[in-house]
Amino acid sequence: MSQAQPTAPAPPDPGPEDATTTRVKAPRKRLGPRDRAVVVTMVTIPTVFVVGLVWLPALGSLVLSFASWSGIGGFDTIEWVGGKNYQDIVNIYPPFWPAIQHNIIWLLFLVVGPTVLGILLAVILDRELRGSRLYQTAFFMPVVLSLALIGFIWQLFYSRDQGLLNAVLGTEVDWYGDPDINLWAVLVATAWRHTGYIMLIYLAGLKGVDDTLREASAIDGAGEVKTFFSVVFPVMRPINLIVVVIVVIESLRAFDIVWVVNQGRNGLELIAALVTSNVVGEASRIGFGSALAVIMMVISSVFITIYLRVVMKDEEAR
Amino acid sequence: MIVGSQRTRGPVVTVIVALLALAWVFPLFWAVLNSFRDYAYTSENGYVSLGGWTLANYQNAWERGNLGVHFWNSVLITLPAVALTLFLASMVAFVLARFSYRFNLALLGVFLAANLLPPQALLVPVFRIYRMIPLPEFMSDSGQVLGSFWGLIAINVAFQLGFCTFVLSNYMKTLPHELYESAMLDGASVWRQYWQLTMPLVRPALAALATLQTTWIYNEFFWATVLLQDGDKFPITSALNRLRGQFFVDYNLLAAGSVLVALPVLIVFFVLQKQFVSGLTLGSTKG
Numbered sequence: 364m365s366q367a368q369p370t371a372p373a374p375p376d377p378g379p380e381d382a383t384t385t386r387v388k389a390p391r392k393r394l395g396p397r398d399r400a401v402v403v404t405m406v407t408i409p410t411v412f413v414v415g416l417v418w419l420p421a422l423g424s425l426v427l428s429f430a431s432w433s434g435i436g437g438f439d440t441i442e443w444v445g446g447k448n449y450q451d452i453v454n455i456y457p458p459f460w461p462a463i464q465h466n467i468i469w470l471l472f473l474v475v476g477p478t479v480l481g482i483l484l485a486v487i488l489d490r491e492l493r494g495s496r497l498y499q500t501a502f503f504m505p506v507v508l509s510l511a512l513i514g515f516i517w518q519l520f521y522s523r524d525q526g527l528l529n530a531v532l533g534t535e536v537d538w539y540g541d542p543d544i545n546l547w548a549v550l551v552a553t554a555w556r557h558t559g560y561i562m563l564i565y566l567a568g569l570k571g572v573d574d575t576l577r578e579a580s581a582i583d584g585a586g587e588v589k590t591f592f593s594v595v596f597p598v599m600r601p602i603n604l605i606v607v608v609i610v611v612i613e614s615l616r617a618f619d620i621v622w623v624v625n626q627g628r629n630g631l632e633l634i635a636a637l638v639t640s641n642v643v644g645e646a647s648r649i650g651f652g653s654a655l656a657v658i659m660m661v662i663s664s665v666f667i668t669i670y671l672r673v674v675m676k677d678e679e680a681r
Numbered sequence: 682m683i684v685g686s687q688r689t690r691g692p693v694v695t696v697i698v699a700l701l702a703l704a705w706v707f708p709l710f711w712a713v714l715n716s717f718r719d720y721a722y723t724s725e726n727g728y729v730s731l732g733g734w735t736l737a738n739y740q741n742a743w744e745r746g747n748l749g750v751h752f753w754n755s756v757l758i759t760l761p762a763v764a765l766t767l768f769l770a771s772m773v774a775f776v777l778a779r780f781s782y783r784f785n786l787a788l789l790g791v792f793l794a795a796n797l798l799p800p801q802a803l804l805v806p807v808f809r810i811y812r813m814i815p816l817p818e819f820m821s822d823s824g825q826v827l828g829s830f831w832g833l834i835a836i837n838v839a840f841q842l843g844f845c846t847f848v849l850s851n852y853m854k855t856l857p858h859e860l861y862e863s864a865m866l867d868g869a870s871v872w873r874q875y876w877q878l879t880m881p882l883v884r885p886a887l888a889a890l891a892t893l894q895t896t897w898i899y900n901e902f903f904w905a906t907v908l909l910q911d912g913d914k915f916p917i918t919s920a921l922n923r924l925r926g927q928f929f930v931d932y933n934l935l936a937a938g939s940v941l942v943a944l945p946v947l948i949v950f951f952v953l954q955k956q957f958v959s960g961l962t963l964g965s966t967k968g
Contacts, residue, residue, distance in 0.1 A: 502955075
């Protein structure tokens with residue numbers, strides 16, 4: 364499923380244990396030949412999966428992006444065209460720029476709307492509040508549903524003839540069909556899920572913030588808002604970075620919900636949907652689709668790098 | 682420790698949060714409510730009404746959507762994929778946590794980054810590779826990996842390995858090292874240290890990850906949609922696309938179908954919420 368999963372390092376909270384015990388690394392005792400073979404096997408088989416089904420295909424996409432190929436004949440029917448696919452995408456492929464625009468709107472909307480709301484809810488629910496657990500459950504519930512299903516369920520609101528929205532507003536809008544509106548309709552449905560997700564990640568992060576920091580700030584006479592921005596938020600830097608990465612990757616990967624609604628056409632063009640329709644659609648244009656895929660990869664690799672640096676830094680410190 | 686009024690929220694905030702929470706529950710509530718209503722009644726009286734209660738939508742949705750087949754497909758894909766993911770991830774995690782080889786960090790990076798790549802970016806080559814690899818008839822009707830559950834399970838495993846490896850290796854690193862030293866003195870092989878010593882100790886993490894992965898893979902939409910070409914083989918999440926056509930005119934039927942599809946994950950959510958949440962946040966605590 365397209366779900367950027369967080370493996371967020373806790374904010375720097377040097378507990379007594381971490382501070383005093385440096386990990387005793389395993390002494391490099393020589394393993395017997397049998398044990399060595401076992402270790403090699405244990406690493407190799409999973410690595411074959413990841414390299415064979417993720418990294419080699421990624422490389423394959425890159426190579427094929429310089430080709431023109433219908434995908435029907437053998438490899439000898441591949442024609443190498445250099446950067447032509449990229450030129451065509453930018454210059455003469457009508458849905459490309461709308462898709463880029465939609466992906467950017469998607470990102471901005473997720474940041475300004477559900478991400479901020481999710482963080483706010485986490486901060487509120489982190490403190491004592493009657494029924495806090497119940498509220499957490501409510502916000503978190505949509506997270507277990509797939510975006511495909513969410514798009515499906517929200518038809519009950521958005522349908523022109525039978526939807527709740529038109530019944531209440533007295534309008535006759537086709538919320539999923541009208542190309543001026545449908546992107547926003549889909550985004551609201553996405554936000555329903557995204558908010559709880561961010562809330563949960565942030566809540567976990569807040570639990571790791573040392574309470575004495577807050578107390579010290581309160582003693583200094585700082586209000587809660589000021590305490591958050593001057594003390595809590597900076598300490599949460601790793602979590603904040605992870606949230607940024609998750610939001611970017613989710614926006615870039617957005618696919619399921621628009622595919623369920625109308626296969627990413629007519630106002631709902633997104634890069635991921637364009638790649639898919641170029642490859643599995645009627646006219647399969649392998650090289651062209653690959654070039655689009657490479658554009659996605661290049662954008663995502665920037666954020667994957669940020670992510671790895673955050674996580675690995677934490678890892679090395681252990 | 683700050684106690685009393687400073688730690689609690691005022692009534693205004695409480696009311697706002699409560700209203701928001703109600704709004705959050707509403708979409709599912711609405712779906713459940715209308716799934717029990719008769720189409721003839723709602724089309725005459727409108728949706729903003731009450732009455733016309735029936736159970737027929739569920740039976741109809743089940744039969745017309747062929748949901749039994751799709752649910753079974755989901756089971757056949759999800760269970761092996763989760764089991765295989767956890768098995769493979771725990772092996773790598775064990776090596777990463779137990780030994781300090783120079784390649785450890787790089788290996789973890791290779792696994793973790795794979796987890797975040799957009800799946801669409803790999804579509805073309807995976808699609809081609811799957812079409813080229815033949816499978817015997819009894820394993821795949823299509824005679825190739827494309828269109829078979831095998832291929833779908835494999836790609837799901839490949840994508841989920843990074844996250845699980847990361848979480849499990851962090852968890853394993855918290856196990857006391859003396860454990861292995863005494864095991865070594867007893868002459869326990871590496872495999873025994875992994876299978877009989879480590880695995881029972883990481884059961885909590887495995888349970889949490891199993892819950893999470895079952896939900897994720899059940900919800901997986903993209904790969905199933907593009908790799909299984911025959912609609913009858915679709916797991917339930919991918920089948921939604923087809924159900925849309927089936928239920929098009931009758932939104933109460935659509936509501937019943939949605940509730941049925943949501944039911945397994947909602948049950949997981951309510952019964953195993955703790956596992957689910959800790960699975961998501963396991964990476965964020967140091968074990």
